[in-house]
Amino acid sequence: MTELQQTGARGPYAKSAQRSIEILDAATTVFATHGYRGGSLRDIARLLDLSLTSIVHHFGTKYELLEAVLERADKTTTGNEAFDFEAACTERGVADATLGRVRSSTDRPELLRLFAILAAESSAPTHPAHDWFVERYRRKTESLALAFAYDQKMGRVDPARDPYVLSRLLIGAWDGIQLQWLIDPSADMNSAMRAFFEWRVPEAVQGLP
Structure with a gap:
């Protein structure tokens, strides 16, 4: 079950949830390639062709984004599929x-x-x-x-x-x-x-x- 299916989000909320997933996916790629110190919010924004403001709007700070990436990765299989170990x-x-x-x-x-x-x-x-x-x-x-x-x-x-x-x-x-x-x-x-x-x-x- 994907994160969107789990939340049952609709309309603008679904779009916002989808954007958050896209940011988490991009952040995972950046942090997995460059580490936390080597990767930046600008790198993540560039990967998605978004403004830095958009990234900050969804996750606030670089560390808050990192924590969200780690929490999701620790509880899923492919990134969006939940797994109860x-x-x-x-x-x-x-x-x-x-x-x-x-x-x-x-x-x-x-x-x-x-x-x-x-x-x-x-x-x-x-x-x-x-x-x-x-x-x-x-x-x-x-x-x-x-x-x-x-x-x-x-x-x-x-x-x-x-x-x-x-x-x-x-x-x-x-x-x-x-x-x-x-x-x-x-x-x-x-x-x-x-x-x-x-x-x-x-x-x-x-x-x-």
Whole structure:
């Protein structure tokens, strides 16, 4: 379901919502190519043949636009399609949900590149997105730890394993494998992630296609 379908916007509101999506798409391209510091609102406006005033009207500041880009990218597949990863973990287990997410990631290299570049940039405490990424990793670590704990309750994962350790290891492996794929698309991201589960949590992938 697209963002416009979700909001049910009509008339001038639909046009404004569509313009916001176009700006977010362009900002994603600019930030994924040049990073936050290297990309500018003027670059985004130029890409859309809009005035700088129009960009500011929709998002106010460069950081507000960056935050909107990151929030959208973190919760979607191709940019406009919503994806509830936590619900998928509950329904199918962390391993199956992760592998499904990985397969869909090959259709969104720009979003993966956006996170790779900005996560590296934001390691500097003075970066505008530093706190956002600190909170994102904290939230994802806790969420995955809870998902692994639920898998243990459902008999999908050995209860002797530490859910928090599994969570941190999965995030580290996932980020690293995505980066390798971005650098060299011939690297098979799906088989590498499956190998991680087979190595660290083999019971979680038993019976999966």
